[in-house]
Amino acid sequence: MKKIIMLMLISLNLFSQDVSWKPSEATVARFQLFHSTCALNQPTAETIKQGDLLYGIEHRFNLPVTSGVDNLFGLDGGSTIRMHLGYAFTDNLLVDLARTNRMANYELNIKQRLFEFNDENFPVIVAGNVGIAYNTKGVPEALGSGRKVQPFASLIVNTIIAKKIGLGIVPTYLSNTNINDARYTESKNSFTVGLYAQYFINDNWAIILEGTPTVTGWRDTYNSYAFGAEFETGGHFFKFIFGNNTAINLSQYNLGSAQKFGLQNLYFGFQITRDL
């Protein structure tokens, strides 16, 4: 009798586990290294979710921070303003249209994520960005209307160290870069290498260093350098930027600055982006 009861209990236990349902594998979240689609001025390899819109507005004030309290540390001096709107056709393809007031510039950027290597020690994401800028004002008539157009292309390579320090290298080829240099009538090109490091302090705050030396080709007097902080919350990024260049978009910013990077030539700027 004891045997029967034991067997009944065992069989109950066996059958209570005997459901045909099997759990499925959990979905793996999208692989990301940086949080935002750009560092300060240079693009990261990140895109946004398919179907999302990305709206951004940014300013670079034209007076340096050292202009003092009378000019509210540069904020009274007018600014370069850029607005842009992006749309993700896929998780890996972001198309962005921008307007900057400097030279009444329209700019189209197409960023495509190309490759990812999800390794614990050395994760890498590579993206390509091609774009075209069209300056509707400020290009000397003598140069011809064709010189209003500035195509450019970048390769973006990102990695992260210890999940805390994001690094990026952005070699960029820019065409027709000398439209404001009266010394030349023929078109010049430039090759620049954007470099940035972003330290993620916590889930919301990060600090960023960025340099954009021109390797070869036309450049203004000095290379562009910047540093700043990033705050992200609730679908927004807020960036606070200090640098020696008051240009914003790639086709203008990468060409260098007339001001040497240093305390006397620090210009404040900010950027707000919103994922919609």
Next chain:
Amino acid sequence: MKKNIIIILAIILFSFNAYSSEYNVDKSKKNLVKFTSKMTLDDFDGTTDKIDGFMADSKDGLLNSNFYFEVDMNTLTTNMGLRDRHMRDNYLHTSKYPKSNYKGNITSVQEKNGKFEVVVEGDFFIHGVGKKTKINASLIPDGNNGFKVVAKFIVKLTDYKIEIPQMMFAKINENMDVVIDFMLKKVK
């Protein structure tokens, strides 16, 4: 010999009584799990259709049936990629806790207008933390030997050691309204 036959019969009868039928979540149907966050100025929803699980009913019919479902938390979306990532990485920590699940038994059944109002008592695991939870659910026969399951309940984030998310500069309500709505199909 007679004794052996009795043993075998006892096992068969008793085991048949253990589960008379099993229902699995029908993933081909339009299922829904929805978390609603209430804020002072705005509400937003996190939704997914990636719910899976089963109901195995006992010799008592629905009463005492085992009820298990799990939600793939990496698929939860608020229709904003950045907010989704914040939710996954900063609050739900889905790389460590990719699934939430509920395991319980139906402790009460009332038939009303052709549907069954049931009470399920069990444990809800979210963010790696388990909590005893009682869920009132409706089981509506779908006319094809299956059920549509609908339940609404509240999840208090702090019960599961989830930090209260801050959207811009306002914190959301720590009580989230949860709606589950999915189809069960009979598999045996």
